[in-house]
Amino acid sequence: MTVNVKTLNDIIAPPGAAASALATEEYFVNMGPQHPIAHGSLRLVVRLDGETVREVIPVPGFVHRGIEKMAEHLSWRQLIHLTDRTDYLSALMNNWAVARTIEQAAGLATNDRIETVRTIVAELQRLQSHALWWGVLGMDLGAFTPFLYGFREREVISEIFEDTIGARLTMNYIQPGGLMYDIHPDFAQKTKRVLAYLKPKIDEYGTLLSGNVILQERLRNIGVLPAARAIALGCTGPVLRASGVPCDLRKVEPYGVYASAEFDVPVGSKGDCWDRYCVRIEEMRQSIRIVEQLIDHIPEGPHTTVKFGARIKVPEGIHYGQIETARGILGVTIVAGGKADAPYRLHFRSPNFNNLWAVTELARGWRIADIIAIQSTLDLVVPDIDR
């Protein structure tokens, strides 16, 4: 059996004739690796016919740091800090995904306090991540003001994290068997204050951007992703839910204390850019709802069940765990055995990598400016694609 591997050269070699009455030719344009919408370093080779997109070929790999390989040389505890640097906007959820997989494999028990705090900080981070996404979407589409507003909301949540975790971006907070620190004494009070502050701000987003006719026209009916295609491409998270599939691991396969919290899964009806936009805005409201239910009922208990120096024994075999990050399902595959205190192989099924390939289908046939809207509503974090 032979497999024909298509290289970038094969794809871009023959520029076909343009579908035009005039004697025109198709041409290629590089979007990125340095482009404001790339949100990192992502190269999109775009085959164009005039201004119409014929094909988008993503060329990832500019932020490849070999995180999966590095993890093979670090102990179970040490490798957690690497996950901060994949999808840095959901660092806590990445920590959680790896920690949870290790806990399941090694049979480490946690307690209710740990799980509740993990759920709360994960939801706060989802809020923070979506606030930033909202601001950046505005900036990508030419409105600078939302960027500042999004960052303003991000900042108040960052301050909660600073108090409890001591970091603003690279958290390394959720560790196998517990948390790095117990929550700050002011955590609950401060979080409630922030939630009260955030609720009217999300309505403000409606006034500033969602209601804006320019934004609506740039998102409405652009880049429609049917549910079947979204599933086939392996899209997860808000991208999949905007296509109408209510797949949310927090509901379908509850972890943490999501089972005891009451919330709805936002879904879209059409799968266009507008639905992806609305789903994320609604997710922010739902996250506030989840945190509000949990913040007054954090059970007492120790913040970790495994001493830092204790050796974590992961039995030989292949272990898989997954959680819902702000961008979709992050799956962690651990192949244990062979080495004493480190994985033999660690693999991330990162949500951004699969969501990225949706752009190849979504942008086809649209104008070059629509790539921006499509790319923005896919909410890609490039370091997570390249790892």
Add this chain to the structure above:
Amino acid sequence: MARVKLTDTRKETRTLAGRPVPVVVTPRFARRGRLAVFADALASLLAGMRLTFGYLVRPSTVVTRQYPENRATLKLPARFRARLRLTLDEHGYQRCTACRLCERACPNASIRILTRPGALSKHELDRYIWRMDSCVFCNACVQSCPFGALEMTAEFEHAVFDRRLLIFTLNRYAGPPASVLLKEPDEAKRAAAMEPRDPYGGPVPLNGTDLPYLKALAVAPRPDPVRHAAAPAPGGQA
């Protein structure tokens, strides 16, 4: 179209893999006449303008912090992880026993501990070398220390013109930890066991010892025994 309220959501229950999932369907656009659409579009632009203008005329809502003007009043949280430090006890003695647990816990070998035989104990800390240039501030060293000898401080202004200045010798003196020092009743013997160390000396490649503008910082008066013989002494003073 236009005129869409994001709160106009519809609640229903869908099933996924045989499991009921309560969902909330996000709003779509209502069909409207052309004139109504035009009026809505204009109103939406004005509404956004009014919001931003409202912030402009209310300075109390400004959240910008004037750094570095506010440095004197800037308060960072106690847990903020920025710069590693060796803690001192109430006598000013270090707690570090040079057990190397932090060196082992460090995920990228940013910590190097040099030891030497001591006068009061068999083995004592000579240099605690911390490479901030490769540190990821993961806090593993602080967590691994059973003696509470390490802490992360909120000192966050790390910018320097020469990366050699990011490699520190953390201990202020080479010598035994507080637990050993306090067993020695003679004050003079204690002082003799503590040999001063400067932050930038030592046998680390690329450290700041030889920078001319750092000579004033060097306090170690005699050549370091661990150093390569041909290399200049710390601070170039010996």
